[in-house]
Each structure stands twice: as C-alpha cells, then as structure tokens.
Amino acid sequence: MRISNLLLSVALLGATATQAAVPVYLDDSKPLEERVEDALSRMTLREKINIIHAQSKFSAPGVPRLGISELWCTDGPMGVRPEVLWDEWEQASWTNDSCMAFPSLTALAATWNPEMAKLYGKSIGEEARYRNKAVLLGPGINIYRTPLNGRNFEYMGEDPFLAGKMAVDYVKGVQANGVAVCVKHFALNNNEINRHTSNPIVDDRTLYEIYLPAFKAAALEGGAWSFMGGYNLFRGEHASYNPILMNDILKGEWGWDGAVISDWGAVHETESAVKGGLDMEFGSWTNGLTNGVSNAYDNYWLANPYLNGIKEGKYSEDELNDKVRRVLRLTFRTTMNRNRPYGAMLSDEHIAACRNIGGEGVVLLKNQGDLLPINPAKVKKIAVIGENAIKMMTVGGGSSSLKAAYEITPLQGLKNRLGKEYEISYARGYVGDTTGEYNGVRTNQDLRDFRSKEELLADAVKTAKDADLVLFFGGLNKAPHNDAEDFDRTTMDLPYGQNELIDALAKANKNLVVVNISGTGVAMPWVNKVPAIVQAWYLGNETGNTLADILSGDVNPSGKLPYTYYTSLDQVGAHKLGAYPGTKTKDRFGNEMWDMPYNEGIYVGYRYIDKNKLKPNFPFGHGLSYTTYKYGKATVDKAVGAKGDKFTVSVPVTNTGKRAGSETVQLYISDLKSSVDRPVKELKGFSKVALQPGETKTVTFEIDEPALSFFDADKHAWVSEPGDFEALVGASSADIRSKVKFTVK
Ligand code: GLC
Secondary structure (H helix, E strand, C coil): CCHHHHHHHHHHHHHHHHHHCCCHHHCCCCCHHHHHHHHHHHCCHHHHHHCCECCCCCEECCEHHHCECCEEEECCCCCCCCCECCCCCCECCCCCCCECCCCCHHHHHHHCCHHHHHHHHHHHHHHHHHCCCCEECCCECCCCCCCCCCCHHHCCCCCHHHHHHHHHHHHHHHHCCCCEEEEEEECCCCCCCCCCCEEEECCHHHHHHHHCHHHHHHHHHCCCCEEEECCCEECCEEHHHCHHHHHHHHHHHCCCCCEEECCCCCCCCHHHHHHCCCCEECCCCCCCCCCCCCCCHHHCCCCHHHHHHHHCCCCCCHHHHHHHHHHHHHHHHCCCCCCCCCCCCCCHHHHHHHHHHHHHHCEEEEEHHHCCCCCCCCCCEEEEECHHHCCCCCCCCCCCCCCECCCCCHHHHHHHHHCCCCEEEEECCCCCCCCCEECCEECCCCCCCCCCHHHHHHHHHHHHHCCCEEEEEEECCCCCCCCCCCCCCCCCCCCCCHHHHHHHHHHHCCCEEEEEECCCCCCCCCCCCCCEEEEECCCHHHHHHHHHHHHHCCCCCCCCCCCCECCCHHHCHHHHCCCCCCEEEECCCCCEEEEEECCCCCCCCHHHHHHCCCCCCECCCCCECCCCEEECCCEECCCEECCCCCEEEEEEEEECCCCCEEEEEEEEEEECCCCCCCCCCEEEEEEEEEECCCCEEEEEEEECHHHHCEEECCCCEEECCCEEEEEEEEEECCEEEEEEEEEEC
16 A cells, blocks of 8 residues: 555544544533533524424424434323324324323322422333433422412422422432423412413512422422423513513522423513523414414524514524523433433332322321221221212323323222222212313213212212211312313312212211312311311322222321311402402503402411411311321420521420321421511421331421521512521421420520
C-alpha cells in the first residue's frame, strides 16, 4: 500500500473516530445543562417552535433530524390511560393497553402513609414506563375547598400539609422510573363548574398558606419535572400562562427548572402564552369553529402565530429558548435517559400494591357494638344490598377513566372471601347509573333493571330482614354530577333515593353497615340510625378483595379522613360566605368569566370548623380501628427556645386492644398569641405507627420555625412571631389526646 494511501486511511480513521465521538447532547455522562445547551444550539427556529406544542392528542414532536425523541404524555393519576386515536379522545382499541387501576388519590391520602405514596408512585411509574410514556399527567393535588367539586376523588384532601407530604413521595416514586410527573392543576382549580372561566379571587396569604404549599412541596421536595397549568383564571389571567403563578412564583421564587404543560385546551391566545411562563401547549381548539379539527397543530397558539410573531420582531427568541430548554430538560430526564428501569404492567407487585394501598386507605367511620369485623359466631346470613356492590367504577369520570385489565366488585370480593363460610344474598336496592362506556371503553356490564323504585326497595328490605348482617354498598359513581370531571355535584345528598332506602334498611335490620363508595363527602342524614359506616374510596382493580379484607377483619382498618365530613354545606366556608360559584362577568377579552371570591380565606376545612366551633359528622383526620389506642402525655424537649430553634415533641402510644393495628398520630400547632388572626390549630406533622397488642411506641415530632410561621402578605414572606405555642397531639383534628405548651423567645 502506497504511503499516501496509508496516511490517508489513518487520517480517515482518525476522522471517523472523531466523527464517531458522541455529541454532548446525546451523551448521558455529560451534565444535563450541557446537553441542553448543546441541543439548543443545534436547533433551527422551526424545530424550536415544533417541540413546544402538541403533534397529536397526547404527544409532542422531538427533533427527528437530531435524534431528539418525541414526548408522549398519558393520563392519569390512578393508572395509564388506554391509547387514543391520533387526534381524538376515543380509545384506539389496542389490545395491549389494559392496565392496573390503582385506588383514587383520595384513598392514597387517607392512608396518611408516605410509604404507601412511594409504593404507589413506583408502581404506577412502572406501568407508565412499560407503556413507554415520558410524562404521567398526575398527581392532582388541588385542595378540597368544597365537597361539590367533581374531581375531589382525584385529589388529596383539604389540608396542604397532608397533600404535600403524600405528593412528594408519589412524585419520587414515579420519577425513579424515568417518567415525569405533571403535577396538576396549578393552581386554584378547586371546582369543575365553569372550570374554564372561574376566576378565583384569592388574597396572597390564603394563596400561600392553603393553595400553594402542596404544589411547592411537589416541586421542590419531590423534584417534579413538569407541572400542568389549570383551566381556570387567577386575577384575570388563565392559570396555564399566568405570570404570577408561573413566572413570579413557580419559576421565580421557587426557582423550579421544570416544564409547564397547559391543560388540554387551556390556551386561548399567543402573547400571554409566550410571556406567561407556558412551555408546552396541548389540546388546543385552534380555529374556534370545530373542536379538535384534525392536523390543526400548526395553527396552535404557540405554533405559526408565535413563529410569525418572532419573524415580525414582535417577540425575541429569549422566551422561546427558555421554553425549549425546559422541554429538552424534560426529554433528557425521561425518554433520553439511558439508565431508566424498564417498568412492568399488571405485575404481582402492582396487584398487591393496589390492595395494600386501598386496605390502608379505607376509613372506618363508625362501628357501634363492634358490628365489624364480621363475626362468624353471630352471623350466618349476609345480605349485600346496593348498586355499588356490583358496579364497575374504573370506567368514566373524565380523564382519569381507565381500561382496567379487570375489576373485582365488592360483591365478587365478598363471595371470594366469605362465600364458603356464609350465605350471601344480594338485592339491588336502587338503580343509579347504568351507562358503562367512556371514550369507547366499555364495562360490558348490563346494569339495566326495569323494576319500580318501590319493588326494588321492597325486595331489598325483604332480603335485609332475612339476614343476620346487612352490608349496604352505596354512595356515588363516575357519572356526571357524581365524582366526575367537568361537573360539580349540585348537592351533598346521596343520589337515586339512597337515603330513603338506608332508612328502610335500618328499620328492617339493626345490624346494618353502610359502605359508602365515593371520592367526596356526602350528607348522611341517617348517620345516627346506622351502627357501622365505612368510607370506601374508588379502590381500582382490587376493590372487592380490598373491601373483603377490611370487612372480614383480615385487614385492620387504619385510614383517616383527608377531609372534613360535613353535615351540610352550612358547615363549608366556600358556601356559607357565598363565594360559590361566584358572579358572572367578563375577562379582558370580553369573554365570560366567573369571579369567585374566596371569602373564607384560609378558613378551609377543619380550620373553618374550629373557628366556628362546628360539629361535622366526622372530623378531618378521623378513622377508627378494630383495636384501641391510648396516648400518653405529650412532652417537649424544652419549654423555651430561641427564634429558629427546633422543638421536639414526644408522645407514647399504646395498643390497648387485642389485635395489631396502625395508628396515625397527628400533630397540630396552635399559635396562642399572634398579631394576625390564625386558625385554632394547623396540621404540622403526622406519623403512622404499627403496634402489636399491648405494645407502646414513642412517636416524636420535630417542630421547626416554618411550622410556627404564617404568611405575611405585606412583607410577602413567612414570619414566625415570638410567644407561646401549643402542640396538640391527637387521633383526629377533633380528638386531641394531649397538649404541651412551649415558648419562643
Ligand atoms: C383534562 C384534565 C386533565 C387531563 C387532560 C388530558 O381536561 O383537566 O387533568 O390530564 O385534560 O386528558
């Protein structure tokens, strides 16, 4: 070989060797920000515009030319939504996307157990990873401001501290799979009525003390990689590109580096979306004439209108580059992270997780005469009554609707567990919602029943009379104006004449258990006529097994209410002070807008109950067990401390019953003297402790300065004032077992 050829081939070899060097943006070993800057520097203007808006119902394009992958999103917070047609909500009828339906997030909150949140996040994250999704559109953590909100079942209750703690571990669990969460709906999307036009009018203190803390925890402690902006407005601007929420608070004060994704159809014009901190636009209706006209994606507000605006000099590329950086960061953290695990679907672990989380979330509200667990010495014949004993609940309710691989109904679960030992009869009792389809997913149940209300009631009463124990399964379902997105409830009352039926059953048989399946609180006019009441949430695939575990006593209930069970709307600040659904007006474009003043301010839930000395049916944090617990005296490590000092409160808790159980010990803080009006007490700690019969454990809480602080709107800062405080330790917000004072000098 001639020298020159040799030199040439060496040179080429060298050249190909350097060409083969992986570009920085594709090199997992390089720091994230270097990868982002390198990718950004290689993209054209058109490519930058392309990746900040959808290309299909649930996906955004990457940069094919550079090998930057597409971003695929999926609902929802309780399971991975079935694949949909490219540009439709309808399911695509694939045959490989039937999923695990986990318990609703209210059920998760009701476990008061961050370990369950971590297990939940890990499990659902593995399902989303297995389906090759980059972004899971959850968790939803809007505050339970009114029992009428149609989506309370998707959220984590009325208290920002509880919701925040549970969200943090859910976020970490999901993202450990290289799947991003999309914390929603930021912020103030606390009702479904007029959800696109509600304009909550909220003062800063209320915003920072009640409606932001859970989101801040998810963003900073959880490390959420994306957030979803809400449909509603805030101070006259849509949440999804609200400069106060997105620029000043989320990206400014909190320094959050993730991507803001709009809710689907939440973007209504270009300039605000450009300047208001929105990073990705999904689900827009573009031509304003027909919803979802196909392939209108180039007409998206952040598509050609934005591109043209830049070309005409209306916008610089600064905002665009920031959006692109955040989308690239999201991509490199998910689909372009080679070190991700591989996920799994419908694994034994996920099935067990569904049942264990549900079992820890079911709340035993009342159990007079220890009617539960079912006692084989006293019971032979069990009458199961009610539509919710046989109705599948994983289909319907809006974007959280799923194509579950299976769903065990309460009746089926009871038969599985108790069918051999007991005689189980069933009566429908009432007919509620007989639909069984959502976005093309069918339950394949035929719940039609043409008997009259009277016949149904008579049959149920007869069946009840003839039994030793009656288990009534009622409550709500996922039909409009029940627990469903895009609708609020119009009343707290149970639908379909259930109250009358429950009264009749109580007369027919005193051994009556009401198992209320719902995601939000309902009125219980019969609460004093029924000896045992169980709050059962939407529990997913394993519903029937989970409820059989609890009712049979295999599992000792340990759930606690994540919200106040009001007797009526008279006990709810949002309604008592007349700020719901607000008053109709116009936004700055002249479009309909509903001003909704949050007149109740920070007095939401138990904060309102305490302030007005009200007595709800069941208080926030309430939940019974099949055993009993005794709390010893709470003590504090020092009676006096300096500003900024930490105080440690300890309390011994003993299981004084005959069976093992877990008790969630709650810590509330009361500021005995403050320059501003403050709630009587606020939740600042909780700890779920497992105790064998006779066992005592000492639970300790560390109280730091933030736990003593309130938000001073004038200073725009959290402040704690010196003076006397009290730590209240309890089994619920209304069952304080021990108090101890301490002073901050
Ligand atoms: C819906 C919901 C949101 C959901 C999104 C996609 O309207 O508000 O929670 O993730 O659109 O389905």
